[in-house]
Amino acid sequence: MTLLSTSAQAAPPPRRQARFRLRKEALVGWGFAGPFVAVFGLVFLAPIGYALYLSLFQDRLIGGTSFVGLDNYGEALTDPRFWDGLVRVGLFLLVQVPVMLGIALLAALAIDSGRLYGKTFFRVTIFLPYAVPAVVAGLIWGFMYGTQFGLVGNINDALGVSLPDPLSPSLVLASIGNIVTWEFVGYNMLIFYSALKVVPRSLYEAAAIDGAGEWRVVRSVKLPAIRSALVIATIFSIIGSFQLFNEPSILQKLAPNAITSDFTPNLYTYSLSFSGQQHNYAATVAIVMGVLTAIIAYAVQLRGMRKG
Amino acid sequence: MTTSMTTASTEPTPSPTGPRAAGTTTPPRARTAAPTRRKRRPHTPLNPRPSIPLTLVTGLVLLYTLLPLAWLLINATKDQKGLLDSFGLWFADDTHFWDNISRTLTYDDGVFVRWLLNTLLYVAAGAGGATVLAVLGGYALAKYDFPGRKAVFAVVIGAVAVPGTALAVPTFLMFSNMGLTNTPWAVIIPSLVSPFGLYLMWVFAAEAVPTELLEAARIDGSGEVRTFFTIALPLLVPGTVTVLLFSMVATWNNYFLPLIMIKDPDWYPLTLGLNAWNAQAQTAGGEAVFDLIITGSLLTIVPIVAVFLLLQRYWQSGLAAGSVKE
Numbered sequence: 263m264t265l266l267s268t269s270a271q272a273a274p275p276p277r278r279q280a281r282f283r284l285r286k287e288a289l290v291g292w293g294f295a296g297p298f299v300a301v302f303g304l305v306f307l308a309p310i311g312y313a314l315y316l317s318l319f320q321d322r323l324i325g326g327t328s329f330v331g332l333d334n335y336g337e338a339l340t341d342p343r344f345w346d347g348l349v350r351v352g353l354f355l356l357v358q359v360p361v362m363l364g365i366a367l368l369a370a371l372a373i374d375s376g377r378l379y380g381k382t383f384f385r386v387t388i389f390l391p392y393a394v395p396a397v398v399a400g401l402i403w404g405f406m407y408g409t410q411f412g413l414v415g416n417i418n419d420a421l422g423v424s425l426p427d428p429l430s431p432s433l434v435l436a437s438i439g440n441i442v443t444w445e446f447v448g449y450n451m452l453i454f455y456s457a458l459k460v461v462p463r464s465l466y467e468a469a470a471i472d473g474a475g476e477w478r479v480v481r482s483v484k485l486p487a488i489r490s491a492l493v494i495a496t497i498f499s500i501i502g503s504f505q506l507f508n509e510p511s512i513l514q515k516l517a518p519n520a521i522t523s524d525f526t527p528n529l530y531t532y533s534l535s536f537s538g539q540q541h542n543y544a545a546t547v548a549i550v551m552g553v554l555t556a557i558i559a560y561a562v563q564l565r566g567m568r569k570g
Numbered sequence: 571m572t573t574s575m576t577t578a579s580t581e582p583t584p585s586p587t588g589p590r591a592a593g594t595t596t597p598p599r600a601r602t603a604a605p606t607r608r609k610r611r612p613h614t615p616l617n618p619r620p621s622i623p624l625t626l627v628t629g630l631v632l633l634y635t636l637l638p639l640a641w642l643l644i645n646a647t648k649d650q651k652g653l654l655d656s657f658g659l660w661f662a663d664d665t666h667f668w669d670n671i672s673r674t675l676t677y678d679d680g681v682f683v684r685w686l687l688n689t690l691l692y693v694a695a696g697a698g699g700a701t702v703l704a705v706l707g708g709y710a711l712a713k714y715d716f717p718g719r720k721a722v723f724a725v726v727i728g729a730v731a732v733p734g735t736a737l738a739v740p741t742f743l744m745f746s747n748m749g750l751t752n753t754p755w756a757v758i759i760p761s762l763v764s765p766f767g768l769y770l771m772w773v774f775a776a777e778a779v780p781t782e783l784l785e786a787a788r789i790d791g792s793g794e795v796r797t798f799f800t801i802a803l804p805l806l807v808p809g810t811v812t813v814l815l816f817s818m819v820a821t822w823n824n825y826f827l828p829l830i831m832i833k834d835p836d837w838y839p840l841t842l843g844l845n846a847w848n849a850q851a852q853t854a855g856g857e858a859v860f861d862l863i864i865t866g867s868l869l870t871i872v873p874i875v876a877v878f879l880l881l882q883r884y885w886q887s888g889l890a891a892g893s894v895k896e
Binding site: 284287288289290291292293294295297298299301302304305306307308309310312313316365368369372373375376377378379380384386387388389390391392393394395396397398399401402403405406411412413416420444447448452453456501507508511512515516518531532535536541544545548556 | 618619620621622624625627628631632634635636638639641642645653654657658659702703704706707709710711714715716717718719722725726728729730737738739740741742743744759760762763765768794798819822823825826829830840841842844845848849852860863864867870871874875878879882886889
């Protein structure tokens with residue numbers, strides 16, 4: 263009560279006081295947000311600016327560093343090694359992301375439906391691989407994929423069959439997709455499940471009274487209600503696909519012939535700058551990838567948020 | 571907080587219906603309970619009946635999740651010979667589990683322990699710092715109207731779309747010029763910023779801290795800092811735990827950043843160390859230590875999995891509140 267009356271009294275303050283109040287709020291606000299913004303500037307904005315700067319130069323054996331304008335961009339856009347990697351992650355994205363999100367969505371709906379025995383066990387266990395480092399996931403699956411001493415080899419020996427080699431050039435992309443799916447199904451499931459949890463239960467009741475079956479409720483109530491979670495998960499997955507590095511980098515040691523140094527754009531960037539010392543060109547490729555990723559993520563967001 | 575309540579209210583529902591479906595174990599109770607419930611509470615989306623087929627189908631996902639973890643656990647009990655000779659999903663004749671652990675911890679003058687301590691340092695400083703910055707920043711974005719607020723938010727959200735790895739090369743060169751590469755700072759400083767954590771805290775603080783409460787504290791003469799610590803922070807605990815856990819996982823599991831920043835094995839985190847052991851096995855003349863890689867992998871995931879399981883009640887409620895808004 264006191265609270266209400268005092269704030270009501272404070273409601274029409276004199277102009278000067280209001281301005282003072284605003285200035286103080288600005289100071290306090292920046293005081294709290296300042297540390298984050300400062301570090302953010304150092305580790306996000308400064309490198310972006312530096313990369314843009316680097317991309318305008320070339321380091322030649324003769325003549326040293328010289329300004330070349332947009333030459334590096336022209337080179338990147340016509341570089342077959344870059345395009346091959348881009349097409350590869352594009353293909354990966356089109357197959358792996360729908361599979362992973364589909365499984366995650368089904369698991370989330372199943373757990374949310376309340377029709378599972380041991381639903382907490384399901385929820386916690388399916389999420390577990392998210393806590394497993396990509397390095398460890400890559401190593402485990404890499405060993406399991408082995409046709410000589412790995413699990414695939416074991417199965418071949420035990421059953422007298424010869425399964426295709428998951429680490430062969432033709433299958434290695436799918437094998438990487440499997441690892442990434444394994445790592446992130448639970449994470450996405452949890453995002454969807456958390457979104458489902460906060461859908462008002464009364465909606466289900468209303469739908470049931472209207473005679474809607476379970477599938478109808480899923481289609482007409484649950485999916486629209488978690489639309490933004492679906493969009494966010496899709497965007498994160500797209501960004502993740504374009505950034506693909508850890509899993510192929512780990513498997514590269516087990517399958518050096520199948521995974522080349524330009525297997526994904528990120529591997530290409532990495533090998534350009536750390537084995538090839540071509541920092542300027544590496545920065546250019548990184549920027550082109552960043553812009554592409556941002557455009558696609560933005561397009562998905564626009565499409566996803568549009569109603570209907 | 572809504573979640574923990576709804577979880578509490580929905581979770582008991584399956585258990586009364588459980589005995590009926592699993593009728594063979596407790597037939598008397600099931601017989602008496604079943605008819606009344608069938609009459610009064612028809613099967614609706616709000617009062618579902620556990621389904622065996624659905625459990626089995628979802629069980630396939632569970633199996634997929636557990637298979638590699640089971641493989642890891644089983645093979646951590648084998649020596650190199652056992653790894654080659656025995657079936658991957660079953661135990662070898664003799665177990666070397668404790669022997670493997672002690673050899674992993676002592677191999678190469680106990681370098682694994684050094685990597686573990688490095689990882690703990692990176693997690694404590696990096697994830698701890700990231701959480702502090704995200705909580706302060708998210709609170710400011712949610713509760714103060716300051717000039718530039720919208721710009722901060724737009725830039726940070728935009729930054730989520732910039733591939734972290736795209737920044738790696740220029741960050742490396744920058745840090746190299748500053749003399750920070752090959753030091754723990756090169757791993758800790760970039761870990762301090764978590765745009766996702768800031769976003770989560772922003773959404774969480776907007777909901778969990780009523781503005782009226784802050785107004786009341788101000789009127790009572792409490793300074794902004796004191797208000798934050800005594801009033802806002804306790805309300806922000808579930809969101810803070812969520813951000814802390816996700817930052818911890820990100821830092822514990824970080825591979826790319828230390829890979830480019832750290833050359834000296836003495837500063838490796840566990841992920842880089844395991845990778846180095848794996849690379850060593852592939853090089854000519856290098857000692858193959860697959861048994862140590864496997865046991866080391868197990869030792870690497872146990873702490874982080876344990877933290878997740880222990881704190882799951884807290885972080886899941888924080889995540890749920892965070893995912894409501896767009």
